[in-house]
Amino acid sequence: MNLFGFVECANKTQSLKALFDLLVSSASEEGFTEIVYGALTFAEPLRLAGCPPPLVAMKVPPDWCQRYLERKYYTIDPVVRRTPMFAGPFLWDELAKEYRLQACEQRVLQEAREAGLKNGVGVPLFGPPGRISVVSFASRFDDADPRTNVRRLKALAWHFHIAFEEIAKPSDCTSDGKVSLSEREKDCLRWVAEGKSSWEIGKILSVSENTVNFHVKNAIRKLGTANRTSGLVKAIRLGLIEFTEPALATPMVA
Structure with missing residues (x-):
């Protein structure tokens, strides 16, 4: 499989x-x-x-x-x-x-x-x-x-x-599990999945490295995860970004 x-x-x-x-x-x-x-x-x-x-x-x-x-x-x-x-x-x-x-x-x-x-x-x-x-x-x-x-x-x-x-997750959990990410946050996570650094993503998206870090941190916070790797995996599981096997086969930055 x-x-x-x-x-x-x-x-x-x-x-x-x-x-x-x-x-x-x-x-x-x-x-x-x-x-x-x-x-x-x-x-x-x-x-x-x-x-x-x-x-x-x-x-x-x-x-x-x-x-x-x-x-x-x-x-x-x-x-x-x-x-x-x-x-x-x-x-x-x-x-x-x-x-x-x-x-x-x-x-x-x-x-x-x-x-x-x-x-x-x-x-x-x-x-x-x-x-x-x-x-x-x-x-x-x-x-x-x-x-x-x-x-x-x-x-x-x-x-x-x-x-x-x-x-x-407890059955009485009040959260409905819905997470909303901005398009820029999704773009950043997609490039994280490709193993790109914040600097590289910034060059691709024509924004600063600090801007990339800002969007990635926001996505991690919304997803309730601890780092880029777990945030990326959860975003894929929730269907917020597409899963492609070649992307997940590359290193993911924690």
Whole structure:
């Protein structure tokens, strides 16, 4: 399933299980069959059965799942602990290079590899107010390449995350979900989707860089998101700008 198909299906589901199954199916096509989604800095009321906080949904080998939960590895897992320190996707194998991991953290990574979770990549997800979540992808295969697939995995994670937030929204929420963006705000977001910087967008639209930043910040505020990436994904989900797969395949500036 391509990204366009994933977005179309994600927009139609109102079930966390169905949405997570969709994410697993899409990531598996790239060889990343093992996935964990966690809410790190807040209590998420909606989660799959058997997932204690901060876990929300997980698909890993059963034996590893049992050990991870019984030993409460989520309290010492370096992927969970270190996610807030990253602004973008990171490789599990690079955690030891970036930080002096504790022995217990190293043990979790080693046991995860032995259980079949290899070539892992974490995608930090930021939302207001100060909310941090993460989607972790791993593969059973030695030759899976997270570097080659990181852009697609990042896009899948953000689309999943935004769709999940809509499903998890309290039923008594007074907001009707309607957002109105100006044409200039939409233009700026479309070029953000193409990976353009504010300076480049300004040149394209014949406005100043400060003007571009003004419109992008306004759009982010209206959408209730924390940064350009999450704002862009939500604008696409709400149908405020068109989704084109080539655009989402390029890097998105956070």
